[in-house]
Amino acid sequence: MTTSTDRSTYTAVCRLDQIEVEGGVTALVDGAAVAIFRTHDGNVYAMSNYDPCSRASVLARGIVGTRGDVPFVASPMHKQAFDLRTGQCLDDADVRVPTFDVRVDDGIVLVGPPQEHP
């Protein structure tokens, strides 16, 4: 298997069962570190693994939970929370982490192109 699937913009990175519920893994996608999370309600999210607050590649190792209805990951470094859906930092309106399209086919997790957020 190669780095790309037949849909050339998507990269297969792992099996879904390799990601724990409310856990994260780091994948190498097009040379960049991408954090992929799985939430309790069955959704899968992908965002850059790079935490702009601590300037370290660590977000996949954060704790996943909810703030109100917002699914988020807390940076393991200094606990800033990031909305899993948009990458928006919930503690600092000026900070956002790039997110990526992600889908699950036949139990395989695929990471797609960066998402645009308004």
Add this chain to the structure above:
Amino acid sequence: MSPQYRKKIVVVGHGMVGHRFVQAAVERGLTETHDIVVVGEEPRPAYDRVVLTSFFEVGAEALSFLPEGEYDDPRVRLVLGTEVEGFDPETRTVLLDGGEVVQYDELVLATGAAPFVPPVPGHDLPGCFVYRTIEDLEAIREAAAGASVGAVIGGGLLGLEAANALRQLGLETHVVEMAPRLMAVQVDDAGGATLARHIESLGLSVHTNAMTSAVVEGADGRAVGLALKEAATIPAEVVVFSAGIRPRDALARAAGLDLAERGGVLVDEQGRSSDPHVWAIGECAAPGGRMYGLVAPGYAMAEVAVDAMLGGPGAFTGADMSTKLKLMGVDVASFGDAFATTPGALELVYSDAVAGVYKKLVISEDGTRLLGGVLVGDASAYGVLRPMVASGIALPDNPEDLILPAGRGAADIGLPDEAQVCSCNDVSKGDIVAAAAAGETTRAGSTCGSCKVQTKKIIEDYYASQGQEVDRSICEHFPLTRQELFDVVAVHGHRSFDQVVEAHGTGRGCDVCKPVIASILASQLNGHVLEGDRRTLQDTNDAYLANIQRNGTYSVVPRIPGGEITPDKLIVIGEVARDFGLYTKITGGQRIDLFGARMEQLPEIWRRLVDAGFESGHAYGKALRTVKSCVGSTWCRYGVQDSVQLAIDLELRYRGLRSPHKLKGGVSGCARECAEARAKDFGVIATEQGWNLYVGGNGGATPAHARLLAGDLDRETLIRYLDRYLMYYIRTADRLQRTAPWIDSLDGGLDRVREVVVDDALGLGSELEAAMARHVDTYFDEWKATIDDPEKLERFVSFVNAPDVPDPHISFRDERGQIAPEDSSGPVSLGTTIPVGAP
């Protein structure tokens, strides 16, 4: 301001009452028109004599009311270490012992009282003391160092305090009381007997109905015992007289002022003596002919005198002589008409000889009002009962509920606003509520502390009535404190976060509640922290069993119990560090930290360490870290006990113990304290007889010195107390609350810990010990268990789809011959050409 003549007040005596006079004078503006000169004979400024016994534990500075040594107000001059020779009401002058003459407009005598020493033969032998000042305590401590038996003459309130001091100094202690019971002024026969049983159970000998006829002189001219009338002689190398106090009225007597029949400067309701410019307050004064030997009436007199000097109407018309104190861990309280002297008064008694509790209520003939009472062994109801007497509110229908165990006590009795809550500082419930509403504070609870619980409850009730619940929930997902969570997990036997959040919470948790629940599950179940769904609850340090550093790498700390390590093991650590290119540094806890390990290197590093006999040091966990030790008696020429062996034993006993915050211990082999054990959550210091156990110390941003919990323990008792202390902390502390603030947060503070751990007052002892035994029995090394489990190892990869490719964000530079992290300025890309593994 027009120039005006400033008047001068001279205060003779700088004890608690003299200090309060100056405080009130400054606060109420008397110093706008008056200069104040305070003359104190002791070498130090006023200090808290109510808690004098704690001097041995906390030192003089902690007791001081003026640690700076002077008042902020420059119009107050404090002259210490100086005696007043006399004063002349005609010329209004005071003569100091250095020859200085000070003019006064108003003279305030606050000379206090002196211990009464009965004129028995031998009363002045070396080895005989009184118990009044810090200097007295220092002298007693010095004498106790070379002695083994001591006796206190007088079984009143102060005498029992003195006896406790002798006991703390390691002496076998006798209490000799003339009356048929202890604390004869405050409690009745049954209460005195209950108190005596408590005190005897602590190893003291109580002799009532005992008259001392002489202090026996030994061959060296020092005291060796007490001869009693009609009883055998008691051995005693240290003798403390505490047989009552006498007002110090000699200056007034020499100046020709009127004195009360039984001593004391006779004063009117405002504190004025027979000379209108001479005042007397506190224990040297006798308003209406009666002297008051407690601090609260003295404070009231000080306030009244200041008021009078300002032209106010204040008057002192008598005082509430209610008393509540804790003697050697035993509550004793007496209030109102404790001896039922009111005609027709009824008594309602609850007594439990097994538990050592005696409570008596004195009730009016018609059964509607509480007149007074006595409480021994459990005085928790005092905060409610005493104000009921003072305010005269109606008794509830079932007054026995007030004293029955687990009675409704504080909760159901609505006090009227005028009810006095703090008798030391005359603060009413209304004052406390008004201060809470204004965001201000009162002095309630700041003197003897007996009303603290009641005050706290009034404030909480006030906030609740304003709809402001004092919210101690840990986060938005659980309306519970950590302690409540700990209890529901234990009661329901929950084994996973899902069970806990579904039963007691909302949402899916967060970075606050998840690690708390992980810690609680670890404390109760002691399974692997990476087992099942518990891994995703852990903070990253626990999740990877290592400490994350600024560039996303980890540091590794193998356990080195007690800081003792063989050369071979030291070499292994060096080799591992060299082979993996790690930065090494010695830690404050006597071990070695290896920095710069990539996550994917951790299993290999640990395989090498485990093979060499190392195990996890839990530096990454809110858990026991280290038990630091000095080299101890094996090598040190000063050591008196083997501190290294004990430190190793304790570290191995408590290793892996998950707790609300990190836990550190220390063991020193002698009083030189080279292990800095008193800077630890638990510190053990060797004595000639055994070990002293200190608790509640830490370094860090808010350093705290550990305080003595119990002294001269044998090894077995020490470990039993430590088991209880640590488990009690783990069960009841808040999240991220270290032991020092935890102890402060308990009602009763360190005394509460002592009740639970030493006295086993809650009967929790065996349960706490069993919980610790379970921990000890089920401990395993979680790093060894991890490297043996392929499923757990799966997590330790840089990339799930490229396990062997290092994260490009991590790079190092060289600093002083070792690696140091290089900050990355933004996301880094390896480019698209790197081959990656299949999913």
